[in-house]
Amino acid sequence: MNPPNLKSLDGIVLDGDEPVFSEPWEAQAFALVIGLYEKKAFTWPEWAEVLSTTIHSDEGCASYYELWLKALETIVMKKALSNKEEILARETEWQNALIATPHGQPIELQNAYKS
Amino acid sequence: MSDSKKHSHNHDDHDHDDDHSHWSDMELKVKTLESLLVEKGYVDPASLDVIVETYETKVGPRNGAAVVAKAWSDEDYLHRLRQNATDAIAELGFTGRQGEHMQIVENTDDVHNMVVCTLCSCYPWSVLGLPPVWYKSAPYRSRAVSEPRAVLSEFNVELPKETKITVWDSTAEMRYLVIPKRPDGTQGWSEEKLAKLVTRDSMIGTGLALSVDEVSS
Numbered sequence: 037m038n039p040p041n042l043k044s045l046d047g048i049v050l051d052g053d054e055p056v057f058s059e060p061w062e063a064q065a066f067a068l069v070i071g072l073y074e075k076k077a078f079t080w081p082e083w084a085e086v087l088s089t090t091i092h093s094d095e096g097c098a099s100y101y102e103l104w105l106k107a108l109e110t111i112v113m114k115k116a117l118s119n120k121e122e123i124l125a126r127e128t129e130w131q132n133a134l135i136a137t138p139h140g141q142p143i144e145l146q147n148a149y150k151s
Numbered sequence: 152m153s154d155s156k157k158h159s160h161n162h163d164d165h166d167h168d169d170d171h172s173h174w175s176d177m178e179l180k181v182k183t184l185e186s187l188l189v190e191k192g193y194v195d196p197a198s199l200d201v202i203v204e205t206y207e208t209k210v211g212p213r214n215g216a217a218v219v220a221k222a223w224s225d226e227d228y229l230h231r232l233r234q235n236a237t238d239a240i241a242e243l244g245f246t247g248r249q250g251e252h253m254q255i256v257e258n259t260d261d262v263h264n265m266v267v268c269t270l271c272s273c274y275p276w277s278v279l280g281l282p283p284v285w286y287k288s289a290p291y292r293s294r295a296v297s298e299p300r301a302v303l304s305e306f307n308v309e310l311p312k313e314t315k316i317t318v319w320d321s322t323a324e325m326r327y328l329v330i331p332k333r334p335d336g337t338q339g340w341s342e343e344k345l346a347k348l349v350t351r352d353s354m355i356g357t358g359l360a361l362s363v364d365e366v367s368s
Contacts, residue, residue: 060276061181067202068185071194105180118187126183130174137172139323141270145186 040073040080046088047100062101069108078115086111204283214245215278215328216349219360220342222255223333236328245278253278256319257330258356263314264329265303265356267295268321275326279354286355296320306357319356329353331360 042048042055049056057063073080090107098106112118132148174182188194218240222229231239236253253275256264268274269292274282285291294302299316303309310316319327331353337345347366352358 059177060282061175061178063203064181064185064199065177067199068181068188068194070202071199072188074198075193075195077193102177105177105184108184109180112184112188117191117193118184122187123183126187127179130179130182130186134172134174139170139172141172143172143174 040070040083044080044084046084046091049100057101059101062104065101065105065108069104072112072117077117078111083107083111086114213346214243214280215275215351215354216346217243217342218245218278218328219330219349219354220345222330223337223345224340224342232330240278240328252325253328254325255328255330256317256356258332260332261313261315263303263310263316263356264319264327265295265299265316266319266321266327266329267292269293269296270320270322273321273323273326275328278326278328279351283351303357306352308357308359329356331356331358334360334362336363 042050055063055066057066069083072078073083087104087107090103090110094103094106109123112123113120129145129148130143133143133145136147136150137143185194185199189196218232221243222232228239228242231242232255236255240253256266258264268286274286276282291302296318299318300310303316321327331349333345334348337348348361348363350358350361353360
């Protein structure tokens with residue numbers, strides 16, 4: 037499989053051929069999209085289009101990777117890889133896991149179910 | 152812990168009266184999607200690390216390299232770094248949530264410093280970029296403490312027997328930046344040129360700064 041053409045994406049900041057991240061979660065969000073694409077969950081033009089639509093419909097001042105993540109949620113739902121209910125339920129689970137995890141310990145989902 | 156203090160869920164303010172873990176909204180959203188997609192088999196968790204490794208060189212350790220090069224060149228700056236590394240690093244415009252509480256540890260002929268985070272993978276990413284995959288691995292985290300010399304030799308770092316190795320354990324409160332030894336033959340070099348000798352691994356202590364030969368070849 038060819039590596040995806042990053043230059044085809046609206047608004048992406050590249051240094052040479054490489055994306056520029058300012059925080060680790062941005063790189064994780066980036067990797068998720070590439071990972072899904074590599075597993076053929078969607079084609080690259082499909083992703084480019086969803087991302088572009090998300091960017092152009094944003095009226096706030098979200099950062100590039102905030103919009104990237106929003107577009108990822110959109111394409112995940114569009115392709116029925118997950119749905120709103122599942123996502124909300126999982127967010128709640130992680131929030132419970134965070135509260136149950138002392139500072140500095142590894143944060144794991146099963147911590148949500150520790151009493 | 153004081154009960155009167157309001158619990159803050161803002162990740163930025165390091166409220167340590169608050170003893171559980173925090174993520175920003177964005178971190179929560181990424182982890183949510185990642186865990187669902189991995190569970191359903193739409194992405195392979197191992198491939199995510201590989202993707203980050205492949206693409207991530209640009210968050211790279213350039214910020215930290217600039218700090219080290221300045222410390223090598225400017226005695227006053229080094230003094231400020233020793234007094235308060237967090238502020239001295241911020242002078243160069245590098246601040247970040249996880250780079251906030253920094254301390255430098257200086258390598259000499261007598262002491263080699265190495266950084267690990269045994270509990271999780273606390274890492275000063277605003278200074279060093281994203282952590283390498285091995286930094287987060289359980290074997291590195293345990294063996295760096297129990298047999299640092301063996302771990303170093305796996306990174307091709309062989310130190311004289313008389314050099315003492317000190318291992319620093321990063322925590323949520325304190326992150327360490329190793330100041331590697333300045334390579335020989337670099338007298339009169341500009342900070343910019345010196346910074347090219349400073350690798351990410353040299354600032355974690357699993358490597359040395361590059362020699363003059365290594366950059367000129």
